[in-house]
Amino acid sequence: MTWDLTADRPIYAQLIEQLELRICSGTYPPGSRLPSVRDLAQEASVNPNTMQRALARLEEDGLLYSHRTSGRFVTEDAELIRKTKNKLAHEQVQEFLQRMKDLGFEYNEILSIITDIAEELIK
Amino acid sequence: MTWDLTADRPIYAQLIEQLELRICSGTYPPGSRLPSVRDLAQEASVNPNTMQRALARLEEDGLLYSHRTSGRFVTEDAELIRKTKNKLAHEQVQEFLQRMKDLGFEYNEILSIITDIAEELIK
DNA sequence: ACTACTGTATTAAGTACCTAATACAATAAT
DNA sequence: ATTATTGTATTAGGTACTTAATACAGTAGT
Known part of the structure; x- marks a missing residue:
């Protein structure tokens, strides 16, 4: 990295x-x-x-x-690390959903966009 | 807003x-x-x-x-606005997926976390 | 004509951030 | 014992960002 x-x-x-x-x-x-x-x-x-x-x-x-x-x-303290990881992940998701909502996307659209892009990344 | x-x-x-x-x-x-x-x-x-x-x-x-x-x-120029919106959305998704990946999450986990949080937001 | 509002530009000052160059005390390695 | 490396602290200088205080030219509304 x-x-x-x-x-x-x-x-x-x-x-x-x-x-x-x-x-x-x-x-x-x-x-x-x-x-x-x-x-x-x-x-x-x-x-x-x-x-x-x-x-x-x-x-x-x-x-x-x-x-x-x-x-x-x-x-x-592995427990602290785990909690921090979950906290960061939660923040990332919250911020992401908020921004997509601000852009004017509905939840269904967000999921479908994510799925599309993720499939691109996989193939 | x-x-x-x-x-x-x-x-x-x-x-x-x-x-x-x-x-x-x-x-x-x-x-x-x-x-x-x-x-x-x-x-x-x-x-x-x-x-x-x-x-x-x-x-x-x-x-x-x-x-x-x-x-x-x-x-x-509605077309320009539409393109900009899609560009921004794409960037948001890319950055989000990258950060979650950096945090050590697999694609399946990401989807399930998103689903969980979105359900929280709905209920 | 006059007034008010528009975008735009300029100058100065303060603040936060970043870098550079040191310095010091403690300790691991030799 | 000596040397090198560690984290830590301090001082100074440069840059970017932000604010404040103006100023100017153009135009819509009166």
Whole structure:
């Protein structure tokens, strides 16, 4: 998975989201050690301060913890990760349905559009 | 429909999106006249310059046109509006599916989650 | 003719974000 | 012991966004 950053939103916010994704999807497994702030920053072509800011936020949420000199680790609380994953998924669905509704689509139309596009992706 | 603005993204970008929604959903019908820049800005609690910036962008896309002194109007090109609506819908679905996939969900799971939440919304 | 309203442009100031360049204390590795 | 690496903190500078305060030209309504 690569770092996908856009100019139209604060970088630190995008980093938070993508780090969450990596934790919730298991890319960074529970208890595993993350690359150092400096390495992560270089990976993402971002200033270490900006990466640090994102990491600090995930630490507030309990998804990460740091040992001052040995590095930073993913929580071993699998239940927290599961809850976070479900929360994020729920938010994604809610926002998606709301936007489609704002665009003027009915629920039936939304389902059929999703089905169509998903079939394209599969074939 | 009210103006929903968040601090975590540029306001002008959010205005562009919400104006697009109003045009594509028919809230602002084809050929209709929009409130003045100043009025729209006041509605949204935003500086007229910021609203102007968003409107200028929609003008570039052909969704709006302005008569220098009589006001600003929605295009009468219904086909353009339809295409824009479909483009936006397609983008929404693509982004949504991508994020759910990044979170670690399979297509079947996504469909079932959507169905569950949609049923909640209906009942 | 006059008034009010239209879109548009300009300038200045404040704020948030991002980067760069350091620095420091703690500890793992040697 | 020494060295390298860790997270963390600080300072300064640049950029983009937003607001505020104007100003101007064109035109519809009176």
